[in-house]
Amino acid sequence: MTEGNFVDYVKIHVTSGKGGKGSVHLHREKFITKGGPDGGDGGRGGHVIIRGNPNLWTLLPLKFKRHLKAEHGGAGSKGRSSGADGKDIYIDVPLGTVVKDSETTETLFEITEAGQEEIVAEGGMGGRGNWHFKSSTNQTPRYAQPGVDGQERDITIELKVLADVGLVGFPNAGKSTLLSVITAAKPKIADYEFTTLKPNLGIVAYRDYKTFVMADIPGIIEGAAEGKGLGHYFLRHIERNSLLLFLVPADAKDIVKEYEILLDELRRYNPEMLDKDRLVAISKCDMLDDELKAEMKAELDKDLKAPYIFISSVAQMGLTELKDTLWKMLNA
Ligand SMILES: Nc1nc2c(ncn2[C@@H]2O[C@H](COP(=O)(O)OP(=O)(O)OP(=O)(O)O)[C@@H](O)[C@H]2O)c(=O)[nH]1
Numbered sequence: 218m219t220e221g222n223f224v225d226y227v228k229i230h231v232t233s234g235k236g237g238k239g240s241v242h243l244h245r246e247k248f249i250t251k252g253g254p255d256g257g258d259g260g261r262g263g264h265v266i267i268r269g270n271p272n273l274w275t276l277l278p279l280k281f282k283r284h285l286k287a288e289h290g291g292a293g294s295k296g297r298s299s300g301a302d303g304k305d306i307y308i309d310v311p312l313g314t315v316v317k318d319s320e321t322t323e324t325l326f327e328i329t330e331a332g333q334e335e336i337v338a339e340g341g342m343g344g345r346g347n348w349h350f351k352s353s354t355n356q357t358p359r360y361a362q363p364g365v366d367g368q369e370r371d372i373t374i375e376l377k378v379l380a381d382v383g384l385v386g387f388p389n390a391g392k393s394t395l396l397s398v399i400t401a402a403k404p405k406i407a408d409y410e411f412t413t414l415k416p417n418l419g420i421v422a423y424r425d426y427k428t429f430v431m432a433d434i435p436g437i438i439e440g441a442a443e444g445k446g447l448g449h450y451f452l453r454h455i456e457r458n459s460l461l462l463f464l465v466p467a468d469a470k471d472i473v474k475e476y477e478i479l480l481d482e483l484r485r486y487n488p489e490m491l492d493k494d495r496l497v498a499i500s501k502c503d504m505l506d507d508e509l510k511a512e513m514k515a516e517l518d519k520d521l522k523a524p525y526i527f528i529s530s531v532a533q534m535g536l537t538e539l540k541d542t543l544w545k546m547l548n549a
């Protein structure tokens with residue numbers, strides 16, 4: 218499953234830096250026979266930090282990162298001088314990213330804001346140098362603390378799609394084709410089911426440079442909520458879209474029924490999906506003549522319990538109206 222410009226799930230092994238050693242040093246100077254201890258502290262190990270970056274919208278840059286390590290802290294040295302802190306490393310992720318501990322599957326945090334920073338592996342504290350350990354009974358301590366080890370863990374970074382509009386439809390309904398004509402995305406399109414195996418995102422450019430994001434996901438079939446077809450794996454991508462655009466092709470046997478099956482799958486997966494705004498696009502309308510269209514309209518007005526629009530991606534029909542309607546619904 219390599220198709221798609223959208224990587225929504227990566228596992229990374231992260232290691233923070235070990236703290237630097239504290240130094241054991243005794244001050245020596247000419248004519249001072251017994252200088253005191255002056256070994257400085259070790260620096261802190263580098264943290265591994267996850268940071269929200271609003272310019273990213275996939276985890277693609279992390280796809281081939283297996284192991285990320287922050288720098289160790291530097292050792293302390295004489296004259297009470299502290300070692301340098303290890304450099305932190307930042308893992309930039311899109312907003313709407315959830316970070317989990319891979320082992321326990323516990324959610325550690327969610328990145329929702331630009332610039333938000335969360336430490337996922339804390340750098341070890343530097344060891345204290347020997348001058349800290351001078352006491353009345355031991356004027357020249359010959360020990361210092363070692364640095365604390367860094368943390369090592371496997372994390373799972375998951376992107377919940379924040380696209381505004383999620384496309385919902387049976388396989389072959391024309392979802393990817395629509396995305397390819399109203400955005401610059403180039404999803405794979407073909408005349409067979411389950412062409413799309415991974416979500417694709419596209420940015421719809423709208424009048425006056427306004428934009429919104431549309432997500433194309435694999436087709437949904439009856440039983441998807443139970444894992445049929447590509448199952449849960451893709452339904453979760455549209456959980457956070459603010460609006461669902463249902464695509465039902467004009468040549469469907471029963472448009473109303475197809476819409477209701479889709480709706481029912483979503484309900485069974487997560488009832489909250491039905492709280493979202495919905496619009497139905499009857500796709501492939503270039504296959505209808507005016508007479509058929511009028512007949513269909515009469516039926517839909519009677520039976521379809523949702524607002525709908527006739528479109529054709531191939532003949533570029535109804536697309537402006539579609540964008541206008543989506544925009545209005547998103548900004549209502
Ligand atoms: N006549 C006509 N055919 C269309 C239109 N849009 C898409 N198609 C055809 O319908 C078929 C399926 O299109 P896709 O865009 O791949 O459908 P999909 O919904 O993404 O399918 P899956 O990824 O399998 O779920 C292709 O052969 C398209 O050429 C349209 O507006 N008119």
Ligand SMILES: [Mg+2]
Binds near residue numbers: 394405435
């Ligand atoms: Mg597709």
